[in-house]
Amino acid sequence: MSAHLMNTYARLPIALQHGRGVWVWDADGRRYLDALAGIAVNTVGHAHPRLVSALHDQAGKLIHTSNLYRIPLQEQLAERLCAISGADAAFFCNSGLEANEAAIKLARLHGHQRGVARPRIIVFDEAFHGRSLATLSATGNPKVQKGFEPLVEGFVRLPLNDADALHAARSEPDVVAVFVEAIQGEGGIRPAHAEYLRLLRRTCDAQGWLLMIDEVQCGTGRTGKWFAHQWADVRPDVVAMAKGLASGVPIGALLGYGAAAEVFGPGQHGTTFGGNPLACRAALETLAIIDDEGLLDNARRVGGWMLEQLRAQLGALPGVVDVRGAGLMLGIELDRPCGALVAQALDAGLLINVTHERVVRLLPPLILRQEEAEELLAKLVPLIQRFVAVGAA
Ligand SMILES: *Cc1c(COP(=O)(O)O)cnc(C)c1O
Numbered sequence: 001m002s003a004h005l006m007n008t009y010a011r012l013p014i015a016l017q018h019g020r021g022v023w024v025w026d027a028d029g030r031r032y033l034d035a036l037a038g039i040a041v042n043t044v045g046h047a048h049p050r051l052v053s054a055l056h057d058q059a060g061k062l063i064h065t066s067n068l069y070r071i072p073l074q075e076q077l078a079e080r081l082c083a084i085s086g087a088d089a090a091f092f093c094n095s096g097l098e099a100n101e102a103a104i105k106l107a108r109l110h111g112h113q114r115g116v117a118r119p120r121i122i123v124f125d126e127a128f129h130g131r132s133l134a135t136l137s138a139t140g141n142p143k144v145q146k147g148f149e150p151l152v153e154g155f156v157r158l159p160l161n162d163a164d165a166l167h168a169a170r171s172e173p174d175v176v177a178v179f180v181e182a183i184q185g186e187g188g189i190r191p192a193h194a195e196y197l198r199l200l201r202r203t204c205d206a207q208g209w210l211l212m213i214d215e216v217q218c219g220t221g222r223t224g225k226w227f228a229h230q231w232a233d234v235r236p237d238v239v240a241m242a243k244g245l246a247s248g249v250p251i252g253a254l255l256g257y258g259a260a261a262e263v264f265g266p267g268q269h270g271t272t273f274g275g276n277p278l279a280c281r282a283a284l285e286t287l288a289i290i291d292d293e294g295l296l297d298n299a300r301r302v303g304g305w306m307l308e309q310l311r312a313q314l315g316a317l318p319g320v321v322d323v324r325g326a327g328l329m330l331g332i333e334l335d336r337p338c339g340a341l342v343a344q345a346l347d348a349g350l351l352i353n354v355t356h357e358r359v360v361r362l363l364p365p366l367i368l369r370q371e372e373a374e375e376l377l378a379k380l381v382p383l384i385q386r387f388v389a390v391g392a393a
Contacts (some may be wrong), residue, residue: 015248022368023046032346034365037364039217043365046365064276064277070118074275076280077090077092080284080287084226084287087255088191088256089262093254094273099241099252102133103214104213106254109268110176110177120174121174122157123138127179127181128144129179137153156172157252157320170206178202181218182218183218183325201234204237214240219243222299222305222328224297224326224327226296231326237253239255240252241255250273252290295366302368303327303329304374305370306373320384322328328362330363330364331355341387344387348383350380
């Protein structure tokens, strides 16, 4: 470990050197099945030949120009994202928190345009929206916030999936928007129920609030539809994307629907790198590969099979609280902290993650094939069986 890196991560003791598909190899030549995809980032796996050649080609033409000029690849990507989302316009940035920061600014500006001088946004327990000051303030995890007070004001926090709490919140003054993850990722793969998302839509309509959905983790096809909220058939006003959008090249996007697409004017938001030609090319190629290789269908089919198997093999064990998720975004909640499973999985040649202390999280590349899913479960299931059996003594 380098003494010259700031100590922000408790890193695992391996360094990955190259990859192919769902497999990665470390410096000692050991092979791992990647069931995490760099936290829902490597959508089309590692070293996908089409992505590699698109990046190679684009790097030889133009990497960056700034937003002072037209960027045709950015215009194409915006058009493509609007086509799959039903949105009307996009803003590009470089990460999830940046997309969410843009959403928060958009909501505040929308409030000011309607004469609300101190606009507030409804957010949720256990939410994760990022680590900038505004997004960590919107986050519902005290560990993310501790030490960084004073927090940014203007957030009203509710429990997720609680219709009564939402009903009561209608009398909160100065609310202008609701900001919700369609499926909470860092919060433990906890979905906003379809019925609850529809209730949010109706409430936002009745109150004149914007419905803003954080799809940074659950978007880009992860659940087997382009966006997780599409399972509930709701039309948002704002959607934030990032993580898997360009399969590893940093990019974020904010999508606006209807009037929400016209809130920002020139000079009101911006970024130097955002939507540069290289990142947009990578995103366009990622979306084309998802289409051409039928990866939405694959995520639904292989993920659905995995969920079924995990429930059958683990669901009834004492120590296993719940097995849940959608597509290739799966969580196994245990009754105890299980961070130790990450190192055990590493020894077994498997990359996984534990979030919210007790939830084993699987976010494999969307190219995961049936045989690879079988190998994944053959590695993972015995580890969890042993883990809960030992702890139960
Ligand atoms: C990861 C994540 C973020 C933050 O994204 P960064 O790219 O790390 O800034 C925001 N929201 C959700 C739902 C996430 O999963």
